[in-house]
Amino acid sequence: MNKNIVLNNKFFIVIALLEKTGNQIFSKFGLTVKTYAILVAINGGCTKSTELAKNIQGSKASVTQKTKWLEEEGLIYRKLDKKDKRIWYFYLTDKGKETIKMVVPDYEKAMNNLFEPFSKKEIGQMIKMFEIMEGRLHHAIKHNIFSKNKR
Template sequence: MNRTKEAFKAFVGVKRTNEYLESNVKKDVSRYGLNITEFAVLELLYNKGDQPIQHIKNRILIASSSTTYVVDKLVDKGYVDRRPDTNDRRISYAFLTEKGRELMVEIFPPHAELIKELFEELTDEELAAFRKTLKKISVKRAQTN
């Protein structure tokens, strides 16, 4: 086996798969007037609760300045609000407003179903192995940064 050639083919395959997945997700969330980054913030707050804005940046992998911009847009739309940390004024938390929670209660279940359908060609075992393989690569990435 030519490992370099196989690694390149795997890389191209991951890129193509990512484009396919991302285009489907973008199409889905755009129906609600959201972009993929806004949805990622809403999904994080919906599933994990209130988050320090700096933590959001790390969780959804966007630049710090972009995090503030995205949160500002979600605040303007009425889906998110901020509150300062009572112990450390340098820290602000983002949280879902009632309007944001209502939106996510409506749109998250069908979105989760779409994600499940995008992976329906894989058996449960293949999906678990795929996740484990991707994690190996992303853990190595995190250690080198």
């Protein structure tokens, strides 16, 4: 079998396991991987729906659904743009900030355990490889490369 396909299959397994691990951690706090990712993105300055969708690699509809739930849970609030009434900005509530603080230790423990076997140099190499792959995938998606018929 082609080594790239074997590698890709390993990625699928690792991604699924990371999501499962994340959901185990975040479910203790009533969150999912995606809702936690939205909280972290908002905390990091991503405040518009379009920015959030791009940040978590989700659809605008999915972000709308998740931000609505996060707002109902009292973790975020929204404000309408004063100039453009079509734009909403999202912010963490005190409860949202506290939730992130409570999640971080468990999440860091899991990630430290995951990367413990690797040296700092190897982790740096992984980061660089993932950045390259991320860029290539964004380019391929933007230019519709994977769905073009190549017969």
